[in-house]
Amino acid sequence: MHRQLIALSRSISVAFLTGKHLWHQQPVSNDNSHVHPKCKKKPNHNTVGDVVIVGGGIVGTSLAMFLSSTNMKVTLLEKQSVASEATGLSAGTIYNAGIPKAPGSGAAEHVLHHLSTNIYANLHKTHDIEFTKCGCLQLANTEEELVLAKETYERESALMTNPSSSIHFLDTSEKVQKILPEASSSVLGAVYTPNSSQVNASLAAHAFAELASSNGATIVEKAQVKSINKKNNVYTVTTTDNNEFLAKIVVVAAGINCNDVLDDEYKINLFPVKGQMRMSGLSSDNTSFNSLPVIYWFESYNYWKQNNGQLSICTTKK
Numbered sequence: 327m328h329r330q331l332i333a334l335s336r337s338i339s340v341a342f343l344t345g346k347h348l349w350h351q352q353p354v355s356n357d358n359s360h361v362h363p364k365c366k367k368k369p370n371h372n373t374v375g376d377v378v379i380v381g382g383g384i385v386g387t388s389l390a391m392f393l394s395s396t397n398m399k400v401t402l403l404e405k406q407s408v409a410s411e412a413t414g415l416s417a418g419t420i421y422n423a424g425i426p427k428a429p430g431s432g433a434a435e436h437v438l439h440h441l442s443t444n445i446y447a448n449l450h451k452t453h454d455i456e457f458t459k460c461g462c463l464q465l466a467n468t469e470e471e472l473v474l475a476k477e478t479y480e481r482e483s484a485l486m487t488n489p490s491s492s493i494h495f496l497d498t499s500e501k502v503q504k505i506l507p508e509a510s511s512s513v514l515g516a517v518y519t520p521n522s523s524q525v526n527a528s529l530a531a532h533a534f535a536e537l538a539s540s541n542g543a544t545i546v547e548k549a550q551v552k553s554i555n556k557k558n559n560v561y562t563v564t565t566t567d568n569n570e571f572l573a574k575i576v577v578v579a580a581g582i583n584c585n586d587v588l589d590d591e592y593k594i595n596l597f598p599v600k601g602q603m604r605m606s607g608l609s610s611d612n613t614s615f616n617s618l619p620v621i622y623w624f625e626s627y628n629y630w631k632q633n634n635g636q637l638s639i640c641t642t643k644k
Contacts, residue, residue, distance in 0.1 A: 375399035378563045378573040380551050380587060381580035382406075383413035384527050387534035387545075389579060394541035401571050402535070402543060403563065405550035405583075409531035412581045416527040419620045420446060421462060423482045423519050424492030433485055446525050453533035455525045461619040462522030463506060465513050471624035472497070472514045478624075479517050494518045506619060524620050551587045554578075 377393055379386045382404025394400045404410075422443045426433035443459075450457035466472040476495055483489035496502050496516045502509045505518055535545050550566045554576055563571045578584050585593050 373399075374560055374572040374574065375401055376573060377401070377575045377577060378403065378561065378571050380554075380563065380576065380578045381583070382408040382531070382535065382545070382547065383411060383579065383581060384409070384416070384531045384534070385581075386577075386579035387531045387538060389577060390538035390543045390545070391534045391541065394538045394543035397542075400538065400541075400543040401573065402538065402545045403549040403551055403565065403571065404545070404547050407547045408535045408545070409528040411583075413531050414528045417620060418525045418527040418530070419462060420523040420525065421519065422492070422521040422523065424486035424489060424521065426485045427487050430485075432481065436482070436485060443521070443523055446523065446530065449530065449533055450525070453529070453536075455529040455533055457523060457525045459521065459523045461505070461518065461520040463502065463509075463619045463621050464517040464519075464624055465502070465509075465621060466515045466624045467513060469514065474624050475515055475517050482517075492519065492521055494520075506621070518619070522620060554587060 376398040377400045379390055379393075379400065379402040382402055386402055386404070387408060390400050390402045420439065420443050422439045423436055425440050426436050429437075446455065446457050447459075449455055464475065464478070466475040476497070479493060479495035483493050483495075486492055494517070496505070496518055498515060499509065499511045499513050502513050502516045503511075505516075539545055549569065551563055552566045553562075553564045555562050555564070559574070561573050561576045563573065563576060565571075578587055580587065588594070
């Protein structure tokens with residue numbers, strides 16, 4: 327049966343760095359909703375569109391761009407402004423451990439990682455999204471995390487066509503310091519993926535929104551959704567200022583805020599974890615940032631593993 331109501335939640339480790347309140351640093355305005363400045367099309371409240379997307383972060387805006395490029399009638403609703411919440415806090419890591427040898431168990435996400443790298447690299451050619459191929463270090467600080475790092479390396483390298491150039495297991499602090507001299511000697515090891523990249527996620531979301539608008543999508547900001555109802559195979563998405571948007575499909579891409587608009591049966595289980603961090607520094611002339619690797623910790627992954635991988639769950643209403 328056709329999937330009609332989809333809830334998406336991307337990795338939320340960054341959003342939970344100091345707790346849920348990060349998502350609400352700016353109070354939702356009581357002003358009426360308005361069309362995004364780059365949007366060329368005003369919302370039509372009387373026409374049934376193909377898709378309404380709830381959430382203007384990196385997931386919602388990129389989805390709006392790709393769907394609108396297929397001539398679908400797309401409306402995106404964002405309760406504050408594009409990239410104003412978790413996306414604006416994101417480290418922007420694009421993990422890339424290499425190209426899998428063949429489809430199969432565990433390979434799909436690596437294919438997506440590799441394709442995502444190409445998407446952002448191409449986007450950077452037309453929009454300055456601060457894309458940089460800087461590599462990624464997943465650090466292990468305990469013996470338990472070091473074992474997890476080795477398991478990760480062995481599992482992922484076995485999938486890749488050329489693992490010797492795309493993923494490395496560093497089993498001593500000295501090997502880590504060859505990649506990152508500033509690393510503490512207390513670090514026991516790491517997994518290093520030199521092809522991993524980083525973007526400014528906020529700039530990327532704005533670029534996606536601009537391209538979606540150019541494709542004919544409608545981007546509406548300060549449009550907080552209060553209800554989603556279905557009648558005669560058409561969804562009515564109602565905002566707090568009582569505007570209604572009609573569509574055949576609704577995608578809820580609101581991260582941790584998905585639960586604010588989903589019925590109880592579709593609530594997403596979310597677990598807080600230690601957030602990512604990026605170590606960098608100014609260049610010698612103080613004009614740009616050094617391209618140091620993205621840094622994050624196996625502590626987060628270990629917590630995720632212990633909770634049965636329930637950091638982000640997709641739920642579907644048929």
